[in-house]
Structure formats: C-alpha cells, structure tokens
Amino acid sequence: MPEAAFTTPEYKLFPSPRNRHREVFLHEVFVAHPYALIDLPSFDFQGKYSLFAAHRLADGKNGQLVTFELEADARKFGEKFIPD
Numbered sequence: 001m002p003e004a005a006f007t008t009p010e011y012k013l014f015p016s017p018r019n020r021h022r023e024v025f026l027h028e029v030f031v032a033h034p035y036a037l038i039d040l041p042s043f044d045f046q047g048k049y050s051l052f053a054a055h056r057l058a059d060g061k062n063g064q065l066v067t068f069e070l071e072a073d074a075r076k077f078g079e080k081f082i083p084d
Contacts, residue, residue, distance in 0.1 A: 007046035011065055014053040021048045025067040032063040036083040045073040
C-alpha cells in the first residue's frame with residue numbers, strides 16, 4: 001500500500017509508488033504540470049531523488065515536486081525537463 005500523504009510547510013505531498021528513496025531531499029523543483037510524465041531514471045542523476053504529487057499551499061496550485069540529494073541534479077533537471 002502506498003504511503004499516506006503528508007504536509008510540509010510549503011506542500012501537501014503524495015509520494016510516488018515508484019520512488020526508490022522515500023524522503024524529501026533538500027533541493028526541490030516544483031513542476032506545475034500535475035499530469036506530465038516524468039521519467040526520472042532517464043536523466044541519469046548522480047545522487048538520490050524522489051517524486052511527489054504536490055499541492056502548493058501558498059497558492060493552491062497542483063503539480064509535482066521532484067527533490068534531489070545533489071544541487072547539480074536539481075539544476076540538470078530544471079534545464080532538461082520539458083513537459084509533454
């Protein structure tokens with residue numbers, strides 16, 4: 001059974017069942033496309049990462065939150081991700 005949703009100061013998060021690492025890492029990228037398919041393994045990141053369906057509390061916007069162990073991976077994702 002997937003983990004239940006949880007709330008941080010900025011988001012209500014719903015973990016992806018495909019996450020290898022079930023934690024919120026320091027470096028975050030919010031993707032304002034809640035239905036975009038994000039194939040994280042295809043980016044070939046150096047560190048750990050995790051994906052969450054996200055509800056941003058500040059403005060009520062839904063999307064996805066990708067978190068990264070390494071800042072360089074967050075930059076790489078931000079530069080290369082193109083929503084479908």
